[in-house]
Amino acid sequence: MQSWLSCFNPACRVHFDIHDVIYNCPKCGGLLETQYDTTCIDAAILKRTFRERRMSNEPLEQSGVWRYRELFPFLDDYAHVVTLREGNTPLLQSTRAAAYGNLKNIAFKHQGFNPTGSFKDNGMTAGVAQARRLGMERVACVSTGNTSASMAAYASAGGLEPLIFIPNGNISYGKLAQALEYGAKTFQVDANFDQILALVRILTERLGIYLLNSINPFRIEGQKSIVIEMMDQRDWKVPDWIVLPGGNLGNVSAFGKGLRELHALGFIDRLPRLAVIQAAGASPFYEYMKDKTNFIPQHHPETLATAIKIGDPVSWPKAQFEIETTNGLVESVTEQEIADAKAIIGQSGIGCEPASAATLAGIRKLKLDREADVVAILTGNVLKDPDYIYRYHTGQLKGPDGTPITANYGNAPIVVPNDAARIEALL
Ligand code: F0G
Numbered sequence: 551m552q553s554w555l556s557c558f559n560p561a562c563r564v565h566f567d568i569h570d571v572i573y574n575c576p577k578c579g580g581l582l583e584t585q586y587d588t589t590c591i592d593a594a595i596l597k598r599t600f601r602e603r604r605m606s607n608e609p610l611e612q613s614g615v616w617r618y619r620e621l622f623p624f625l626d627d628y629a630h631v632v633t634l635r636e637g638n639t640p641l642l643q644s645t646r647a648a649a650y651g652n653l654k655n656i657a658f659k660h661q662g663f664n665p666t667g668s669f670k671d672n673g674m675t676a677g678v679a680q681a682r683r684l685g686m687e688r689v690a691c692v693s694t695g696n697t698s699a700s701m702a703a704y705a706s707a708g709g710l711e712p713l714i715f716i717p718n719g720n721i722s723y724g725k726l727a728q729a730l731e732y733g734a735k736t737f738q739v740d741a742n743f744d745q746i747l748a749l750v751r752i753l754t755e756r757l758g759i760y761l762l763n764s765i766n767p768f769r770i771e772g773q774k775s776i777v778i779e780m781m782d783q784r785d786w787k788v789p790d791w792i793v794l795p796g797g798n799l800g801n802v803s804a805f806g807k808g809l810r811e812l813h814a815l816g817f818i819d820r821l822p823r824l825a826v827i828q829a830a831g832a833s834p835f836y837e838y839m840k841d842k843t844n845f846i847p848q849h850h851p852e853t854l855a856t857a858i859k860i861g862d863p864v865s866w867p868k869a870q871f872e873i874e875t876t877n878g879l880v881e882s883v884t885e886q887e888i889a890d891a892k893a894i895i896g897q898s899g900i901g902c903e904p905a906s907a908a909t910l911a912g913i914r915k916l917k918l919d920r921e922a923d924v925v926a927i928l929t930g931n932v933l934k935d936p937d938y939i940y941r942y943h944t945g946q947l948k949g950p951d952g953t954p955i956t957a958n959y960g961n962a963p964i965v966v967p968n969d970a971a972r973i974e975a976l977l
Pocket of ligand 1: 670693764796797799800802858903906930
């Protein structure tokens with residue numbers, strides 16, 4: 551099947567070779583996307599094939615990404631693939647979370663079940679496969695945590711050298727620990743995410759290093775598998791809403807593209823609506839979408855949800871298109887709202903990292919139809935920010951500006967003497 555890169559800018563749309571090492575259109579500077587000749591795709595046959603592959607012991611079929619490879623056929627040789635059996639993440643129901651969100655039902659698609667603990671693995675397996683296919687030896691990214699852990703794992707597993715750039719003091723120790731353990735050369739830079747991304751783009755260009763941030767169109771292709779797998783798990787029944795947190799806005803771009811393609815190819819009969827939730831202190835896309843006049847980056851984004859602490863999201867034009875195409879919404883939520891929603895998801899026995907909890911906080915705020923069929927994406931694992939969790943439950947959590955966050959659903963440990971009778975009294 552034929553594949554190529556295309557400029558996403560509607561006024562340009564120039565095509566480029568799939569092997570070109572470019573991240574923006576060389577002609578107009580627009581974002582890039584991959585496109586395919588899909589004339590030989592038969593949805594009914596492929597739906598069956600996807601199911602049958604779940605019974606296979608072949609690594610490629612066991613991957614919750616590559617099992618769906620006909621829907622992103624940019625590789626000509628699957629020997630380039632490195633899989634840690636990413637994807638395969640569950641859809642989990644929660645009565646408690648549904649009630650909190652004023653809904654009858656809710657399902658969480660929990661990407662925190664991925665090998666390195668976040669949805670980044672869905673995209674990284676694709677980005678690293680492209681890097682190997684191009685003969686790249688070094689790969690780089692800037693990250694607030696999840697991307698770095700994911701890239702480090704996939705690059706090392708594939709024999710590439712991972713180079714990671716992180717904002718000094720703004721990464722969780724668990725994530726930094728993963729990057730170090732997976733053998734990444736790690737640079738802590740005294741700047742924020744957006745500033746470091748600009749720096750890394752200069753370095754990767756100068757030194758011939760492959761850039762694996764979400765501006766890379768092949769990562770977006772891998773992340774499409776999140777919605778493809780979700781539809782497969784739902785027997786291709788389309789939900790009313792898919793709700794996800796927004797930072798750099800790569801994931802909403804991937805979801806929108808994946809859903810449009812599923813629809814055009816006859817896998818699904820309509821498009822769900824997409825809702826992107828941002829943290830109030832890092833919400834340039836939310837602000838822009840109010841009147842769509844000027845996209846104004848925020849120079850000092852602030853939120854404890856470090857994964858979405860991004861003031862200048864690169865993929866906003868794609869995100870705008872996908873929100874408009876799906877008749878979607880953008881909302882913003884406060885630190886208190888994120889913390890409380892996170893505790894509710896935790897009380898459901900599910901758990902997630904702060905950025906992921908923005909989904910439930912946003913759902914509560916949006917006051918969706920109670921009967922709506924809603925899937926919320928939990929993008930990362932509960933163990934990302936244990937310090938945040940402990941502080942919340944013990945009433946010590948403070949917002950970025952020092953404002954105390956109330957432990958409305960707190961669950962502090964109880965200090966007891968070594969005395970059965972006294973403990974019995976407490977029980
Ligand atoms: N949720 C989690 C857990 C993330 O790690 C990220 C991004 C997002 C949501 C936002 O996704 O950028 O596609 O809108 N984390 C990046 C990182 C910034 O460095 O790991 P987006």
